[in-house]
Amino acid sequence: MIYQETSVFILTVHVFVADIHIRPGVIEDSHRFVTWLTRVKEQASQIYVLGDLFDYWYSGIESRAGAVLEALGSPQIHLMAGNRDFLIRNSRTGPIHIIHEEEHYLSLFDRKVLIAHGHTLTDADRGFRVLHRYGWPLLAYMDRRLPAGIKERCARFLVKTSRAIRPPVARIDPAIALKRGVNTVICGHLHRPFLSSGLIVLPPFFDTGQWLIWDEQGPRFSTETDEQ
Numbered sequence: 001m002i003y004q005e006t007s008v009f010i011l012t013v014h015v016f017v018a019d020i021h022i023r024p025g026v027i028e029d030s031h032r033f034v035t036w037l038t039r040v041k042e043q044a045s046q047i048y049v050l051g052d053l054f055d056y057w058y059s060g061i062e063s064r065a066g067a068v069l070e071a072l073g074s075p076q077i078h079l080m081a082g083n084r085d086f087l088i089r090n091s092r093t094g095p096i097h098i099i100h101e102e103e104h105y106l107s108l109f110d111r112k113v114l115i116a117h118g119h120t121l122t123d124a125d126r127g128f129r130v131l132h133r134y135g136w137p138l139l140a141y142m143d144r145r146l147p148a149g150i151k152e153r154c155a156r157f158l159v160k161t162s163r164a165i166r167p168p169v170a171r172i173d174p175a176i177a178l179k180r181g182v183n184t185v186i187c188g189h190l191h192r193p194f195l196s197s198g199l200i201v202l203p204p205f206f207d208t209g210q211w212l213i214w215d216e217q218g219p220r221f222s223t224e225t226d227e228q
Contacts, residue, residue: 018188051082
């Protein structure tokens with residue numbers, strides 16, 4: 001009997017997505033993201049959601065996002081908080097793997113990579129930096145103590161002020177990778193896609209239907225229409 005050896009080539013695929021901005025309780029938003037995530041999970045080795053998955057968040061709102069939270073409960077999916085949903089770190093999310101650092105390091109295909117939402121990387125976000133340094137710890141403290149109705153009003157107010165205090169000229173230095181001591185930085189936050197060897201800024205998913213794929217061929221943007 002002759003045995004023939006066969007080699008199986010397993011393609012390593014990393015997927016990165018950011019700025020989905022699901023509105024809690026809006027079924028259409030949840031359905032679109034869960035449908036995409038279910039399809040991508042079949043192809044990806046690891047999936048990284050780099051912040052602002054939700055348009056706003058506070059503890060106690062979990063029941064309005066049950067389908068999304070259930071879909072995220074996989075060891076191949078990693079969730080970072082953004083400036084809109086940073087309070088998700090206060091919540092009991094069960095098996096979801098939340099990356100608690102605002103800047104996290106990976107090794108991808110022999111490259112040292114920094115992933116972040118992006119709000120810690122910008123040059124001209126002074127108003128937000130004040131809120132981030134002094135307001136976020138206070139909001140995290142209040143999130144554990146205030147009733148849901150007040151937190152809902154606060155969340156909607158913060159969504160409006162987020163647009164006001166983040167200037168449209170906010171930018172990330174294209175040389176940020178050198179400053180952080182890595183080969184590549186991947187982030188979102190700006191809602192303006194950018195792709196270079198040192199800096200990759202992800203497009204806003206709901207606005208563009210795009211995300212980043214990084215495999216042996218290198219990083220590239222993909223779209224929902226490409227997958228259909």
